[in-house]
Amino acid sequence: MSVPSDLPVVAFVGAERIARAPLHRALPAIHAAAAAGEGLLVFDLVDGRVVDLDLRGDLAGARARLGPALVPMAEKRGPGRPKLGVVAREVTLLPRHWDWLARQPGGASVALRKLVEGALKAAEGPDRARRAKEATYRFMTAMAGDLPGYEEATRMLFAGDWTAFDAAVEGWPEGVRETAREMARGAWRNGAGRVGPSPARGEGTP
Structure with a gap:
């Protein structure tokens, strides 16, 4: 499984920090340390786990094996009501709950979403x-x-x-x-x- 190119990482050789950056920027220092046979560890700064990288061959090859960035594409919106990805599912409430929801601006669905x-x-x-x-x-x-x-x-x-x-x-x-x-x-x-x-x-x- 490829690693996203923009993953924030920190890399160490022994106790020395050699890089702290998005992976595509940190990769030259990481690849050089791996090529030198040094004791290298690379960590995901988000969850603290060790990142397993395929550093075989030259730097260009290692870079080509990185996955796409994790930046989500902006949703295109036209005129009218935006697409919210609303999913309809059954909700079971007591009568007094339904009465309260019905009195809220926008009705039950809007009130539930706000809650x-x-x-x-x-x-x-x-x-x-x-x-x-x-x-x-x-x-x-x-x-x-x-x-x-x-x-x-x-x-x-x-x-x-x-x-x-x-x-x-x-x-x-x-x-x-x-x-x-x-x-x-x-x-x-x-x-x-x-x-x-x-x-x-x-x-x-x-």
């Missing part, structure tokens, strides 16, 4: 924090599992204590430390967390 959208937005923060914690944990386990402070950093990550987490990772190699801090930033309820230094020369941002 669901509100619930989705309310859950967005906790869901984002959970995903950030899981991704950071995967990355830390692979890159820092044997480093001092790993167990404490893990506990503080899932406890939601960014100050203690920040202190626990302070002694780690710079690239590992700042990547962990960056990935964990979405895990904190108040959006706190130290912002790492600017990317090193040759690195970019997704």
Whole structure:
């Protein structure tokens, strides 16, 4: 299975971070490290998993094997009611629920959609924090599992204590430390967390 060319990745040789960018931009550094036979690991910055790349042959060949970008195509809309992709399904409610929905502006369908959208937005923060914690944990386990402070950093990550987490990772190699801090930033309820230094020369941002 090919990997999307715009996937945000971070690459390490040992504990040294050699690239942090969308995959198509990071690929030259990644390919060079693989060709040199160095201990290379590439991580998906979104979910923290190791990315399996086909780096055989030259750089052009490796680039040609990348999948298409994940950027969704904008939906073309003409005049009139936009296409919402509405799906009709049976909903069972009590009579008083139907009475309340019927009194809402736009009727039952509009009111139900608004209620669901509100619930989705309310859950967005906790869901984002959970995903950030899981991704950071995967990355830390692979890159820092044997480093001092790993167990404490893990506990503080899932406890939601960014100050203690920040202190626990302070002694780690710079690239590992700042990547962990960056990935964990979405895990904190108040959006706190130290912002790492600017990317090193040759690195970019997704």
